Amino acid sequence: MTRRFDVVVAGGGLAGSVAAAVLARAGLRVLVAERKSDPGDFNYCAEGVSARAIAPFHVVSPDLIAAPIDGGILGGPSTGPSTGRLSDPVRLRWPGAGYILHRDRLMRKLFEQAEAAGARCELNCDVRNVHRGASGQLEGVEISTSSGVETVAADVVVAADGVASAVGRMAGIDTCLELSEMFACAQYRLRDVPVEAGYPEFWIGDSHAPGGYAWVFPRSDREANVGLAMVADRPSANGQVATHWLKKFRKHRFKSIGKIDSYITGGIPVLVRRPTSSAQGVVLAGDAARSADPLSAAGIAEAMDSGRLAAEVVVHALSNGGPSEATLAAAASQYFQAHPRLRAMAAIRRVFDRLDDGEKDSLVDACRGAFHDRRIDEMDPLGFFLRLLRTSPRLLTYARYLR
Numbered sequence: 001m002t003r004r005f006d007v008v009v010a011g012g013g014l015a016g017s018v019a020a021a022v023l024a025r026a027g028l029r030v031l032v033a034e035r036k037s038d039p040g041d042f043n044y045c046a047e048g049v050s051a052r053a054i055a056p057f058h059v060v061s062p063d064l065i066a067a068p069i070d071g072g073i074l075g076g077p078s079t080g081p082s083t084g085r086l087s088d089p090v091r092l093r094w095p096g097a098g099y100i101l102h103r104d105r106l107m108r109k110l111f112e113q114a115e116a117a118g119a120r121c122e123l124n125c126d127v128r129n130v131h132r133g134a135s136g137q138l139e140g141v142e143i144s145t146s147s148g149v150e151t152v153a154a155d156v157v158v159a160a161d162g163v164a165s166a167v168g169r170m171a172g173i174d175t176c177l178e179l180s181e182m183f184a185c186a187q188y189r190l191r192d193v194p195v196e197a198g199y200p201e202f203w204i205g206d207s208h209a210p211g212g213y214a215w216v217f218p219r220s221d222r223e224a225n226v227g228l229a230m231v232a233d234r235p236s237a238n239g240q241v242a243t244h245w246l247k248k249f250r251k252h253r254f255k256s257i258g259k260i261d262s263y264i265t266g267g268i269p270v271l272v273r274r275p276t277s278s279a280q281g282v283v284l285a286g287d288a289a290r291s292a293d294p295l296s297a298a299g300i301a302e303a304m305d306s307g308r309l310a311a312e313v314v315v316h317a318l319s320n321g322g323p324s325e326a327t328l329a330a331a332a333s334q335y336f337q338a339h340p341r342l343r344a345m346a347a348i349r350r351v352f353d354r355l356d357d358g359e360k361d362s363l364v365d366a367c368r369g370a371f372h373d374r375r376i377d378e379m380d381p382l383g384f385f386l387r388l389l390r391t392s393p394r395l396l397t398y399a400r401y402l403r
């Protein structure tokens with residue numbers, strides 16, 4: 001007999017688990033279909049999160065924190081031991097700014113919370129197809145498990161299946177991305193490297209990561225997630241993939257290059273336009289809905305919030321006559337309305353994309369003068385702009401791209 005649910009959530013990652021918990025708490029019958037055998041597996045992440053962004057979820061407990069974040073370090077194209085021009089990166093103190101998480105534990109905890117809220121959570125469960133009736137109405141999904149293939153009936157599908165969102169595509173939503181609309185990433189977990197715990201590093205410049213940035217996120221004073229995010233079709237990438245740039249950055253940043261514990265590659269959608277994120281009976285959430293910050297590419301808290309909002313729209317739709325395309329489309333606009341910061345980040349990204357390495361050096365120089373070794377509340381934004389005006393007035397003309 002066909003099982004019937006109000007909502008099938010495809011993907012038990014961050015967005016999917018949060019969405020499922022909200023839906024189940026509203027009394028809906030929910031199936032979470034997660035293709036992995038352990039929700040914490042395949043940890044494609046640098047694990048950094050802002051304390052403020054994740055606070056509303058009340059999920060961070062001491063066992064989830066690998067290291068606190070109490071500030072940050074900014075390096076420019078010419079910063080660092082192997083170039084000589086600028087020896088010191090900019091160091092900003094920001095006590096309590098965030099955490100480097102044990103992301104695997106966060107994933108498991110959210111999955112368990114969805115289960116505890118009453119959702120039926122199935123592992124090794126792959127959503128293979130989305131079924132529609134003759135007039136296009138959603139009928140359900142086809143799932144594949146160890147016991148075979150099954151068609152499950154549902155009124156709504158929340159596709160929280162990550163950046164590629166094949167489920168979204170099966171449902172008729174164009175989830176394809178241009179190369180310029182995503183960051184291509186590569187990351188090592190490095191051991192035996194000297195880093196400053198509490199101070200994640202961000203290195204901008206096409207000489208480090210074309211169109212993006214490289215990062216060093218310390219998990220202790222000897223271990224760090226060291227990676228980069230780049231735009232693959234940027235001319236300065238010279239057709240080289242993220243792994244090439246990561247190897248180069250590792251040599252640039254560390255005299256003693258340490259040992260590699262793990263290596264991952266992945267993609268993060270960083271759209272500066274609002275994508276379509278719903279179709280009849282289907283709504284996208286998280287990376288599938290392109291919820292990540294278009295500048296920093298932070299997506300953990302963003303995916304969780306996008307899952308929450310998508311679920312709230314579904315609850316509202318189901319208690320008001322059914323999931324029309326129009327009501328589900330509200331999920332996308334609500335997400336962007338609820339996050340004016342993301343619109344601001346998209347505007348800054350439009351400027352950032354136009355800067356050459358010389359201009360990025362000027363930016364870092366101006367930051368050094370105004371922010372170096374200060375606390376976040378002692379920063380001098382006016383001093384920053386005056387410095388920029390003095391050293392690189394052309395940069396200020398890019399302000400027109402902020403609109």
Ligand SMILES: Cc1cc2nc3c(=O)[nH]c(=O)nc-3n(C[C@H](O)[C@H](O)[C@H](O)COP(=O)(O)OP(=O)(O)OC[C@H]3O[C@@H](n4cnc5c(N)ncnc54)[C@H](O)[C@@H]3O)c2cc1C
Binds near residue numbers: 300
């Ligand atoms: C290298 C790298 C580093 C990053 N670092 C950071 C960082 O430091 N901080 C930060 O905030 N963000 C970071 N991000 C971004 C962040 O990881 C993502 O934005 C976030 O994971 C998105 O969550 P999600 O739930 O939307 O998708 P995912 O976490 O990708 O979850 C999707 C889930 O769906 C499942 N699934 C997929 N297809 C199916 C299917 N057909 N059937 C059933 N299940 C399916 C998958 O197995 C997966 O569990 C990083 C990303 C990368 C690639």
